[in-house]
Amino acid sequence: MLARRLPGIFPAMSFQESLEVTRIRSVAGLLDEDSGLAVARPFRSPHHHVSLAGLVGGGSGIARPGEVSLAHHGVLFLDEISLYRRDVLEWLRGPLEDGIVRIARSGGVISFPCRFSLIGAMNPCPCGFLGDESRSCSCNGIEITRYRNRLSGPLLDRFDMQVVMTRLTKKELMGPPEGENSEVVRCRVERARAMQATRYSSPVVTNASASRSQLDSRLRLEDAARLELSAAIDALSLSGRGVDRLLRVARTVADLEGNEAITRIDLFNALSFRLLPSGDQVMA
């Protein structure tokens, strides 16, 4: 349910984006005669039995766009991500990086765009109760390691944020919804996007897609944040890639808060989204 809400907090699609999304739908044969230009961002959640062709595109006869392209400018949600076939998941690495899929056929190469936000959900362990307060987990360490290792390190590396969700309490289930509605969040997101557009002098470059040099020259860290960053690199033995990701997330947190420079609070916030090391328990 949380994932389904995500397209709702994205900024509205530009005319160009709407055109692209509509075009892909048309090629896939999903467009009815009376439906006009797509205005809502796509949300695709293929089942974990999805084939490689279903995800990537292809099929018999003329190659058709797959789920990754249907999610172009929107969200691709993989529920129970550890149940997907490993080769299918691994294949996502390329498109995530390039934003485009190429399908080679005897008649030539077809390419479809696929810039999407990937969301994956999985249990903390096979039985699902690791870290739960009301029931204890019945898995052993090797089972947990094996389960978490179904996502390879390189694939995990492409996720920017990880959030631990715990079971809702009775009060939360029965009471009125707490927190903001999507509309309020979307306004904040649009403001943050506007800040990024000014920063990179381009409406399409974001903190995530900016090049290293673009980011470095416009990052702006408060002194206190710089000190904490250097402590974090030591304490958490962050890699180069880890620092890069942390800074992009921190810059985005600061944008959402409306801060010109990244404060130490923004940095700590970004750190709390950091990924756990994959599989192998921190052993040795």
Place this chain on the structure above:
Amino acid sequence: MDPTKTHVAIVGTRRPTWAGIEISQRFACELAEAGFVIVSGLAMGIDASAHLAALKACGRTIAALGCGVDVLYPARNKKLRDEIAAKGTLLSEYPDGTEPATWRFPERNRIVAGLCAGVIVVEGGAKSGALITAKRAVNCNRAVFAVPGSIRNGMAAAPNELIRTSLATLVTEPRHVFEDLAPGVVWEQRFSNKQNGTQPILEQLEQRVLELLDDTPVSTDRLRRDLGERSGAVALALSCLEVRGLALKQPAGYEITGAGARVRRSLVDD
């Protein structure tokens, strides 16, 4: 008694908490630096971390195996096994090529107990093989030590039970073991790698979070409810503690580290 001729075993669960790993590393490191030979069973978890810490401290270590010395088990510990083969001793009573079998591990524990002047049990569940090693050790007239843990930590069941039934001496510092096994020899402070003086400055919420952390992971939600704070504020405090090396993120939540426990003790003292 010559500490360099004293063997001490560090045994425990294959599925330790982070606290258990830190404790076994600390005992292995400081006792190896004091000259003791560290003996264990090359299993995953407590065993592996004890061997590893002993090697890191340039100490001596013996791995007693439940299979032939040429059989790679557990496969995950290959690197460690090779390092012990090069710098320490791999020991087995079985001929080459003997495959591991569940019934051989209790047999192997008998060798571990027999080799040592004392056995330290760090963490283990209620039915842990560490209990077998400890009982074997008692029967062979060896000293048995146990590092206690919170009763809410299932992995502290074995050491707590040994203490409860008076089979083991309660130890919280490597020095306690040293003084028992090498009476008359002075424990040099240099062995213990102490905290380097500076006390991190913590804000009020960070201190309160630190007080609630445990050796087993505590979920952010649980902390948020116990503290009555917004989840954002709690996550912030946890990140700060993590950067200071006082807390550790785990799949199930956050755990306190050894450094965190030291800081917490000093906060209570104030």
